[in-house]
Amino acid sequence: MAGPPQHNAAMTDPFLHLEAVDSxxxxxxxxxxxxxxxxxxxxxxxxxxxxxxxxxVMNSPDRIPDVTRRGAFFYNFWRDEQHKRGLWRRTSFDDWRQPQPTWETVLDLDALGAAEGENWVWAGASALGPDYRRCLVHLSRGGADATVIREFDLVEKRFVEGGFALPEAKSDIEWIDENTVFVGTDFGPGSLTRSGYVRVIKRWKRGTPLDAAETVFEGDEEDVSVGVMVDRTPGWERTIFTRSLDFYREETWLELRVDGANPAAADDGAPAGVTGQAAGVTATKRASVSGLDVPAGRAPGRRVKLDLPDDASADFWERTLLVTLRSDWELADSRYLAGSLLAIDADAFLAGARDFTILFTPTDTRSLDDYDTTATHLLMTVLDNVAGRLEAWHRHDDGTWTRREIEAPHPGTLDLGSLHDPEIADDPFSERWLLDYTDFLTPDSLWLCSTANDERELLKRSPQWFDAEGMRVEQLFATSEDGTQVPYFVVWPKGATAxxxxxxxxxxxxxxxxxxxxxxxxxxxxxxxxxxxxxxxxxxxxxxxxxxxxxxxxxxxxxxxxxxxxxxxxxxxxxxxxxxxxxxxxxxxxxxxxxxxxxxxxxxxxxxxxxxxxxxxxxxxxxxxxxxxxxxxxxxxxxxxxxxxxxxxxxxxxxxxxxxxxxxxxxxxxxxxxxxxxxxxxxxxxxxxxxxxxxxxxxxxxxxxxxxxxxxxxxxxxxxxxxxxxxxxxxxxxxx
Known part of the structure; x- marks a missing residue:
């Protein structure tokens, strides 16, 4: 049944004063x-x-501790009865896989908040590989999206005196090297979008004031935001700038780096048919990279806009460009469907090639949920009637691909995360990844998996918090007003009847x-x-x-x-x-x-x-x-x-x-x-x-x-x- 006729569109708002948050x-x-x-x-x-x-439940010591790998350590953020705001802590992988790991505290937020008189809430951290000593810690006052950012030493476990630091704002910061970062923040009037997010990206050198940082990328005020990501994979160094035109459309700009060189500010000598600019994107919205000679832009600082639909998402994995489509893409010889995941050699794409390998095509009941990569495999979770399936694609040295399904629990939800760190030479976790499974009646189970031999080892299992004996789950369908069949899950308690x-x-x-x-x-x-x-x-x-x-x-x-x-x-x-x-x-x-x-x-x-x-x-x-x-x-x-x-x-x-x-x-x-x-x-x-x-x-x-x-x-x-x-x-x- 559609909504009733609207009656109050022209009403004078009598409660605008309640929008003054802290009045x-x-x-x-x-x-x-x-x-x-x-x-x-x-x-x-x-x-x-x-x-x-x-x-x-929330304070239980039996919860599975989520971890993030940084070099030799596995980091976890943990709250319990004794640590209300939480501990940032770490352990080795061998210790973490034990039933009761021994944790080393890195940062105590309760102690920090008490010492500084702040109600700090953990908002994450980013560390510089491959040694993972330098880290940028994000702290939120009271849980807001805006954060304070401070540089932290993961060896000495203290904040770096005189290090990189940003006041409270909705900031974007990314390591270039130990002494340089890209930073987007509230630089003052005109530096944010209408949505309140970053509009300007600058390159900031250690020891210099923030207002001396050099602008390297800009969006427009009407954009949602701009962003930057630095790929430090040896041999495939890249900097990727994004300009979010709205929530679903973006431009992706690629700046290549060679031999660890910092991105240059100039874009001189671009090959014919390529448009780029160092300071921003405003004048180059329609730039195309078709016809670029290969190897593409293998000079430091060369920046080009990827010739993709503006509602597509681009992701680089060493020599491979991965593209996820939100709408159908019509090319001269091919048509790729919305919801597809495509792969192509990145240099060939920049040279004008469009012969994509299709890694996933949706159906009426199947959609791409997520993907991640090991050294040689792309792993994906697929929703099949809202239940998870698992697939793997092996990328061979000759550029060909092989697909296989991976046996996994079903029906429920699958979450995967690669442990591979491409910055680490001879990475012992190059083909290892974690798989979590849960459903309405089954607690989370976490496995260590390997694409090298498809072995799966159960690492952790959450407690069975409630008695599911006699309970049941069914998936039913309702018919919406326009005839669409809408699925829904019903979780029945024990003994319940209709x-x-x-x-x-x-x-x-x-x-x-x-x-x-x-x-x-x-x-x-x-x-x-x-x-x-x-x-x-x-x-x-x-x-x-x-x-x-x-x-x-x-x-x-x-x-x-x-x-x-x-x-x-x-x-x-x-x-x-x-x-x-x-x-x-x-x-x-x-x-x-x-x-x-x-x-x-x-x-x-x-x-x-x-x-x-x-x-x-x-x-x-x-x-x-x-x-x-x-x-x-x-x-x-x-x-x-x-x-x-x-x-x-x-x-x-x-x-x-x-x-x-x-x-x-x-x-x-x-x-x-x-x-x-x-x-x-x-x-x-x-x-x-x-x-x-x-x-x-x-x-x-x-x-x-x-x-x-x-x-x-x-x-x-x-x-x-x-x-x-x-x-x-x-x-x-x-x-x-």
């Missing part, structure tokens, strides 16, 4: 709403038990080509399934479950398709007797928060609970708030009257009505969310309250777009949400 007036409103919500939900006898269960009274939580996202695949969730098992709750995941259009076309069907003027699909799944659940409107709740975050907000307004009769997390809701102003302008390729431009016509039809803030009867929603957001503005949730709640609707609202003062900054905050937020769901959807109010 005393706005924060006073937040504190008042938080106090009411917490008082009600924490008083429920289930709150303490649920919070304790969630915190037990009696129409099951407390049921329906989850969705439906945007940005992001797939929702099966995963094991200990928290959900312990505090939802254990007490009889059904969980449903809807694989609606707008996601990536079936490739680019599945996503493209629900962008801009087609966005309503996501909401129609979600509504169709809800109606199907009710028609099958799995649940009923009294017992059906919905949950979604970010774009998923927009999803559940729109569906709540369009079909309030279907639901009795709505958990709307860090949402977009005011679609008239979303592009003016924080990173919102970067998403116009997904939603459209509300300043364009033709676009606003279809956006206004679903914008929750402009369609909520005082005379309608809505389920009592719970809105959650974060004051420190600098991606999706907390004003969306604030204003929607304030408007509904002014219309006489009842609701709950909770805004964490930390947490960024993730909603919480440490395990205790996550457990508190999760307990509030689950208590709310049980109060609204449960058969009988009980202390459990």
């Amino acid at each position: 005393p007036e706005a924060l006073a409103w937040v504190r008042e709403r938080n106090a009411l919500t917490e008082a009600e939900l924490t008083a429920d006898p289930r709150y303490a038990r649920i919070r304790a269960e969630l915190l037990r 009696d129409g009274a099951n407390p049921t939580l329906l989850y969705g996202y439906g945007g940005f080509e992001i797939s929702l695949a099966p995963e094991y969730a200990p928290d959900r098992g312990l505090v939802w399934h254990k007490d009889g709750g059904v969980f449903v995941v809807a694989n609606i259009r707008g996601g990536g479950e079936f490739g680019p076309e599945w996503h493209e069907a629900a962008v801009e003027e087609g966005k309503q398709a996501s909401y129609d699909d979600f509504i169709a799944v809800a109606e199907d659940l009710i028609a099958r007797g799995i649940t009923s409107p009294r017992h059906l709740g919905i949950m979604g975050g970010s774009n998923g928060g927009l999803l559940v907000g729109a569906v709540m307004v369009q079909r309030p009769d279907l639901f009795n609970a709505v958990v709307c997390q860090v949402p977009l809701l005011d679609m008239k102003r979303y592009h003016l708030l924080l990173a919102g302008a970067s998403w116009m390729a997904e939603y459209g431009n509300p300043d364009d009257p033709e676009h606003w016509e279809f956006i206004a039809d679903y914008s929750p803030y402009h369609n909520v009505e005082p005379d309608a009867v809505y389920p009592r929603p719970l809105f959650t957001t974060s004051t420190r969310d600098d991606r999706v503005h907390p004003g969306h949730a604030r204003k929607m709640a304030a408007l509904m309250l002014s219309q006489g609707h009842d609701l709950l609202y909770f805004e964490n003062t930390e947490g960024g777009h993730g909603g919480a900054a440490d395990n205790e905050q996550h457990a508190h937020l999760g307990a509030l949400e689950y208590v709310y769901l049980w109060q609204r959807l449960g058969r009988v109010l009980s202390a459990g």
